[in-house]
Amino acid sequence: MPANSLDFNTALRRLCLLWMSALIFVSTLSAEDWPNYLGPRHDGIAAETNWLDRWPDAGPTVAWRAEVGVGFSAVTVAKGRLFALGHRDGREQVQCFDAITGKSIWKQDYAAELGAKFYEGGPGSTPTVDQDRVYVLSRWGDVLCLDVAQGKIHWQRQLAREEEARVPGWGLNGSPLIHGQLVILNIGAAGWALDKTTGKTVWKSADGEAGYSTPLPITWRGQPHVVVSSDSAYSAVDARTGTAAWSIRWLTRYGVNAASAIVRGDEVFISSGYSKGAGLFRIREGEPVEVWRQRQFRNQFSSAVYLDGRLYGFDGDSDSRAKLKCVDWKTGEAAWEHELGFGSLTAAAGKLIVLTAGGQLLVAPASPKSFQPIARAKVLEGRCWTAPVLANGRIYCRNAAGDLVCLDVRAGR
Amino acid sequence: MNPNRRRFLNTTAALGAAAWAGTPLWGAPPAGKFRTALIGCGWWGMNILRDALAAGRSKVVALCDVHAHALEVSAEEVNDLSGDQPKKYRDYREMLAKEKPEIVIIATPDHWHALPAIAAVAAGAHVFVEKPTSHTVQESRAMLNAATAAGRVVQVGLHRRIGPHHREAMEFLRSGKVGKIGMVRLFVAGRGGTETPAANAKPPLGMDWDAWCGPAPLRPFNPRMHPGGWRNYLDYANGTLGDWGVHWLDQVMWWTEEKYPKRIFSTGGRPVSGAVVANEKEATTDAPDTQVAVFEFESFTATWEHRRYADNPTERHGVGAYFYGTQGVLHIGWRDGWTFYPTDKNAPQAHGNPRFDNEKDGHNNPPLWRDFIDAIDHKRRPAADIELAHRSSVLPMLGMLSYKLGRSIQWDGAKEQIIGDAAANALLRRDYRAPWQYPKI
Numbered sequence: 001m002p003a004n005s006l007d008f009n010t011a012l013r014r015l016c017l018l019w020m021s022a023l024i025f026v027s028t029l030s031a032e033d034w035p036n037y038l039g040p041r042h043d044g045i046a047a048e049t050n051w052l053d054r055w056p057d058a059g060p061t062v063a064w065r066a067e068v069g070v071g072f073s074a075v076t077v078a079k080g081r082l083f084a085l086g087h088r089d090g091r092e093q094v095q096c097f098d099a100i101t102g103k104s105i106w107k108q109d110y111a112a113e114l115g116a117k118f119y120e121g122g123p124g125s126t127p128t129v130d131q132d133r134v135y136v137l138s139r140w141g142d143v144l145c146l147d148v149a150q151g152k153i154h155w156q157r158q159l160a161r162e163e164e165a166r167v168p169g170w171g172l173n174g175s176p177l178i179h180g181q182l183v184i185l186n187i188g189a190a191g192w193a194l195d196k197t198t199g200k201t202v203w204k205s206a207d208g209e210a211g212y213s214t215p216l217p218i219t220w221r222g223q224p225h226v227v228v229s230s231d232s233a234y235s236a237v238d239a240r241t242g243t244a245a246w247s248i249r250w251l252t253r254y255g256v257n258a259a260s261a262i263v264r265g266d267e268v269f270i271s272s273g274y275s276k277g278a279g280l281f282r283i284r285e286g287e288p289v290e291v292w293r294q295r296q297f298r299n300q301f302s303s304a305v306y307l308d309g310r311l312y313g314f315d316g317d318s319d320s321r322a323k324l325k326c327v328d329w330k331t332g333e334a335a336w337e338h339e340l341g342f343g344s345l346t347a348a349a350g351k352l353i354v355l356t357a358g359g360q361l362l363v364a365p366a367s368p369k370s371f372q373p374i375a376r377a378k379v380l381e382g383r384c385w386t387a388p389v390l391a392n393g394r395i396y397c398r399n400a401a402g403d404l405v406c407l408d409v410r411a412g413r
Numbered sequence: 414m415n416p417n418r419r420r421f422l423n424t425t426a427a428l429g430a431a432a433w434a435g436t437p438l439w440g441a442p443p444a445g446k447f448r449t450a451l452i453g454c455g456w457w458g459m460n461i462l463r464d465a466l467a468a469g470r471s472k473v474v475a476l477c478d479v480h481a482h483a484l485e486v487s488a489e490e491v492n493d494l495s496g497d498q499p500k501k502y503r504d505y506r507e508m509l510a511k512e513k514p515e516i517v518i519i520a521t522p523d524h525w526h527a528l529p530a531i532a533a534v535a536a537g538a539h540v541f542v543e544k545p546t547s548h549t550v551q552e553s554r555a556m557l558n559a560a561t562a563a564g565r566v567v568q569v570g571l572h573r574r575i576g577p578h579h580r581e582a583m584e585f586l587r588s589g590k591v592g593k594i595g596m597v598r599l600f601v602a603g604r605g606g607t608e609t610p611a612a613n614a615k616p617p618l619g620m621d622w623d624a625w626c627g628p629a630p631l632r633p634f635n636p637r638m639h640p641g642g643w644r645n646y647l648d649y650a651n652g653t654l655g656d657w658g659v660h661w662l663d664q665v666m667w668w669t670e671e672k673y674p675k676r677i678f679s680t681g682g683r684p685v686s687g688a689v690v691a692n693e694k695e696a697t698t699d700a701p702d703t704q705v706a707v708f709e710f711e712s713f714t715a716t717w718e719h720r721r722y723a724d725n726p727t728e729r730h731g732v733g734a735y736f737y738g739t740q741g742v743l744h745i746g747w748r749d750g751w752t753f754y755p756t757d758k759n760a761p762q763a764h765g766n767p768r769f770d771n772e773k774d775g776h777n778n779p780p781l782w783r784d785f786i787d788a789i790d791h792k793r794r795p796a797a798d799i800e801l802a803h804r805s806s807v808l809p810m811l812g813m814l815s816y817k818l819g820r821s822i823q824w825d826g827a828k829e830q831i832i833g834d835a836a837a838n839a840l841l842r843r844d845y846r847a848p849w850q851y852p853k854i
Contacts, residue, residue, distance in 0.1 A: 090609070113611060117637060167614065169636055209482070209618050231482055231617075251486045253456070254640060255617070275459075275490065295493065321773050 034391040035078040037126035037175035037214050038260060039346075044305045046348035046390040052375075052409040053351055053363045059377030063394060063408040064102025069093050070114065070402050071122025072173075077391035078129040081105065081148065085136060086402045087114050087122035092138050094127060096151055099392065102406060106151035112138050115171050119318075120383070120400040124173030124212065124301075128183075130196065135183050139171030143185065145199060155199035159187060166207055168231065168255060173212040173301075177226060179239045184215045184226050190235040191215055191228040191242060203242035211257035212301060218263045220245050220283075227263065231255025234270045236283075248288040252276045258301035262311070267291065269329070273300030273317045280332060292332035297325055302344035302387050305352075307366045310335065312352055318342045318385060324354065326368055338371040344387035355379075355388045355397050361407075379405055447789070450475035450514035450538075452505050452529050454487035455640055457543060458520030460774065461570070462487075464782045465518065465541075466495050475512040477502040481619035503621060505529045509536045516789075519543060520570075522643045523650040524629040527552035527852055534563040539789050541782070543570045545659040545806035546799065548629075548650065551842040553810070554829060555852035557803045568785040568795040569802030571663045575784060576777035579664065581765040582743060582751035586668055590763075591753065592739030597715040599661035601653065601732040602725040605702065608686035610695035611637050628849035635696045645698035647813070652700030653719045654679075654809040654816075661734045662708070662717065663797075663805035664745055668736070671710050672804055673826025679706035679816040685722045706812035707821075717812065748775055814840045 031048050038044045052060065068075075069086020076083045082099040085092060092112040096105040114121040125137045129148065136144045141160030146153055159165035165172075165187045174186030182193040182202055189208025194201055211229030217239065218225050224239040234257065235247035250257055253274035262269040268288070271278035277295035281288040297304075297315050300322075304313025309329050315337070316322030322342035326335040343356040347366060354362045354373075359380035362373040382399040389396045393410030449471035451462050455478075465471040473491045476499045478484045484501045491497050502508035509517070509532055517533040519526055519542040527547045533540050540560070546553040546569055560567040573579045585591070616622035616634040623631060625639075630648045632638075643649040644656045681704030683689065689699040702721040707714060725731045733746035741755035746767075753763040770779040781797060788795035807829075814837060815822050823832040831837040845851045 114609065115611070115636075117642070166618070169617065169639075207618065232485070251482070251489055253459075253483070253486050255482060319773065 031392040033078045033129075034389050035076050035129040036177070037074055037076070037128070038303065039389075042214075042216055042260070043262070044303055044346050044387065045307070046346065048390055048393065049349045050411045051348065051390065051393050052411050053349070055375045055377055055409075059361075059379065060395070060407040060409050063100070063406040065406070066095075066097060066102055066104070066404045068095055068398060068402045068404045069122065070120050070400060072124040072386050072400060073122075073398075074126040074386050075389050075396045075398065075404065076127050076129050076134075077389065077394075077396070078148070082396065082406075083127040083129060083134055084398070084404060085123050085125070085127055087112065088402075090114070092123050092142075094134070094136050094144070094146060094151065096134075096148070099394065099406075108144070108146055108151040108153065110138065110142055110144065110156070112140055112142070115139050117170060122400070122402075124171065125214075126175040128176040128178055130178040133196070135176040135178065135196070137172055137174070137176050137185055139167070139173070141165045141167055141172060141187070143176070143183065143194060143199065145183075145196065157194065157199050159192070163201060163204070164207075165192065166209060168209050168212070170212065170256070172210060173258065174210070174228075175214040177215040177217060179215075179217055179224065179226065182239065184228075184239065186210050186213060186215055186228050189230050190233075190237050190244065190247075191226060193239075193242060205237065205242055209255050211255065213258055213260050213303075216260050216263065227261045227268070229257035229261070229270075231257065233257075234261050234268070246283050246286045246288060248279075248281050250276075250279070256300070259299035259313075260303040262304065262306050264306065264329075267329075269304075269306070269311065271297055271299035271304065271313070273298040278327070278332065280329065291330075294332045296334065297327050297332070300342075302385070305345065305347045305366075307347055307350065310366070310368050312345065312347070312366055314340075314343055314345070316342065318357065322357075324371060326371070328368075335368040336370055340371075342385070344385065346387050346390060348390050353388050353390060353395065355384050355386075357384055359384045359397075359399065361388065361395070361397060379407060444470075446470055446472040447515040447539075447786075448472060448474045448512065449516040449518065450477065450499075450508060450512055451487070451518045451520065452477040452508070453519060453521035453525070453543075454478040454480075454483045455520065457570075458518065459487055459490065460771070461518050461520060461541060461543075461778060461782065462491065463494065464770075464779045465516075466491070467779065468782055468786060470786050471516065473497040473499045474514055475500045475502055475508050477505045477508045479503055479621040479624040480617065482617065503624065506532060509533060509538070514538050516541065523548040523655065524648065525627055527556055528628065528849065530556050530567070531559040531852055534559050534565040534567065537563070537565070539566040539568075539785070541568045541570065541785055542799075544663075544802065545651070545655050545809060546802050547806065548810070549840070549842050550807045550810050550814075550829065551854050552852060553803045553806050555854045557799050558854060559852075560799045566785065566788045566795055567799035568781065568788065569797045569799060569806070570778070570781065571660065571797040571802055571805065572777045572781045573660050573664060574667060574797045574801075575781045577768045578750045578765045579745060582745045583664075583667060585751070585753060585763065586736060586743055591736055591741055591743045594736050594738040595713050596737040597665050597713060598735045598737070599658065599665070599715060599717045599733070600725075601657045601661075601719045602723060603653075603719075603721045604724050605721040606685060608683075608697045610690040610697045611635055612695050613693070626846070628845035628851070630846060632691070633693060633696070637696070637698065642698070645700040647699050650700075651809050651813045652704070653721065654704055654706060654717060654812050657719065657732070658706070658717050658809045658812070659806055662715070662808040663802070664734050665708075665715050666801065666805045666808070669710065669713070671712065674708040674710045674715070674808070674811075674824060675826070676709040676821055676823055677707065677808075677811045677815050678821035679704060679717075679812040680819075681705055681816060701816065704812075704816065706809075706815070708808060708812070
């Protein structure tokens with residue numbers, strides 16, 4: 001359309017857009033991206049402060065909705081783009097959307113079995129964004145490096161076929177961790193690393209049943225390490241070489257060590273479901289010493305968050321008898337528990353953002369005194385086992401069937 | 414006294430001194446702790462063992478499983494719960510020989526019930542074995558014979574025989590308020606759809622898959638089979654009829670005076686899940702997603718039906734048993750308790766809520782365990798005694814037999830033979846995979 005034919009409506013629309021962009025600019029001052037599972041600091045806590053934590057009765061504004069396929073992957077958000085992974089008709093599909101408008105930008109897929117084993121199935125890992133690349137791990141050992149711009153495949157591996165990577169009972173569910181030049185995956189007894197440019201294997205641990213957690217980067221004795229779970233341990237290995245540093249024996253029924261460890265100083269918190277419970281260990285001279293251990297805080301797969309000396313997370317396996325609990329880091333004692341059924345959470349600005357398994361989204365101050373929601377809304381139907389994501393003033397929630405909803409919670413609009 | 418109660422006392426008396434005379438217990442004082450072992454350390458086995466520990470009469474001396482990881486996890490939990498330090502075994506024969514347990518819990522898949530149960534009672538242990546008693550009819554008979562010969566208590570995990578709402582419903586049935594009952598309908602429905610095959614895979618590290626298959630055919634490991642999925646593979650279990658059906662058929666056998674049906678027919682298939690796939694690369698399950706079974710008794714007819722799709726949205730109850738009498742319909746269910754719907758619309762309904770000992774899994778296993786211990790202490794038959802459980806457990810097996818055969822069978826329950834059908838009789842047993850031998854009866 002030639003410039004001189006601008007009619008009044010178009011002019012108005014342009015003005016609106018300009019005004020909206022200004023707002024976006026203002027709000028992004030306190031906002032940040034969420035380029036990987038559990039966010040930029042790997043702790044499930046967003047740095048955002050300027051977001052609406054009180055909603056009208058009708059709930060927060062729904063900015064957009066999309067279908068992302070069956071699965072339990074969280075979304076990632078980077079530079080205005082959102083990445084999602086789900087299963088559809090015998091394929092796992094990576095989708096890229098405009099994070100603000102929900103407009104589809106590209107799709108990429110590969111053949112994959114659904115793997116519906118006592119649940120809906122589909123992928124459980126989350127795409128990881130690193131600069132202009134996005135890395136994806138399938139349930140079955142496919143690893144893809146895609147171009148952020150168009151979803152073009154830079155390299156693709158199938159580690160189960162090519163290098164006999166062992167796929168655990170519910171598939172590979174840990175998300176890729178980008179560490180320097182490496183893509184570190186939870187495969188084998190204690191991780192597996194590929195070169196992020198070429199996809200070639202750089203190191204791999206012994207054959208073993210992998211756990212389902214995402215490799216967690218830590219510093220141990222001044223050196224970069226990652227904590228990786230297997231069916232029977234949480235182990236730290238040197239991020240660059242895979243050399244074992246320490247290992248906490250942690251046997252869980254069905255090998256489901258799925259929640260991420262939480263590491264503070266020389267203390268390591270781990271937790272699993274299936275009646276296993278939680279423990280805090282102090283690593284001394286490479287030997288884990290138990291500080292406390294209890295069987296009443298069982299994080300089945302969604303990780304707890306640590307805030308101000310307390311852990312907040314869901315205790316119990318995926319059913320209505322699960323509870324939200326606040327547990328003291330030092331003692332392992334519960335400060336409170338709240339009958340909420342199963343769910344998952346993330347945190348920002350000292351508040352918990354909780355998504356129940358039934359699709360209720362709640363906001364409550366993270367307090368050791370009690371759980372007092374200040375906002376709530378039913379945002380999804382169906383089964384919600386994936387923690388919500390807050391990025392750039394939007395909360396993204398998904399269910400198992402693949403309904404994704406973007407809620408606009410920017411403050412001061 | 415109701416007739417069933419009288420019969421129970423009679424059979425208890427009939428069991429008599431002979432069965433109890435021999436084999437003394439291994440020095441366990443009446444109120445002491447029994448040396449207890451668990452074979453099959455999965456979800457349900459550990460549920461039973463936790464109940465055993467909670468009852469305070471068990472010291473866990475041994476755990477046995479063919480999957481090292483399950484063994485380790487369970488041993489650690491037992492130690493946390495009780496301080497006991499059970500020895501770990503892969504082979505139940507070695508375990509029985511070395512540990513000489515007084516109680517053995519068996520919570521393996523169906524195909525692995527008979528051999529350890531027979532060996533355990535022969536070694537002098539009392540046995541708590543999961544339902545159904547076995548995979549084929551003559552295994553179950555051999556278990557009953559072995560228990561009788563050894564004079565041991567064998568309780569079968571039919572916890573619905575002891576659950577409070579089941580007992581209430583049974584009392585109501587026997588009060589005559591339902592009138593004369595001519596028909597019983599048993600059912601369950603699930604939500605499912607087309608099944609695509611899953612790729613076979615390496616068995617989990619540390620799992621002895623050959624031993625897991627044991628006397629049954631050795632198939633390639635498929636992730637859907639384990640944990641728990643074996644219920645839908647007919648080499649190892651009897652599908653939904655075997656798994657769920659046995660609970661509800663057992664309610665029928667608990668109620669009726671009759672000991673067996675005279676004719677059985679079953680039909681069904683996999684119209685929704687699709688054709689069975691089982692090759693070197695991939696596999697589906699092979700149990701029917703749709704099944705109807707008719708059990709014709711002398712004085713009534715019982716039917717079973719299940720669907721693994723569509724659920725049951727047109728009915729008030731999703732699972733259970735309807736007893737149809739001249740005065741109305743009595744439903745016995747699960748989480749919905751029991752309800753009587755009178756034929757006369759002006760008559761009052763009656764209802765009882767369930768009272769589970771374990772809310773999470775919705776069962777009454779703890780009182781079944783306490784009953785087992787009490788039966789050992791008092792040398793009496795337990796609530797879900799092997800003889801009663803045998804009669805209930807063979808019904809799904811016979812249903813599956815008819816389903817596989819594609820024709821109805823005439824059952825001589827006294828001789829436990831199918832009348833005039835050699836091909837059908839051949840299916841009352843199967844050849845075991847070497848070196849295992851099918852138990853003799």
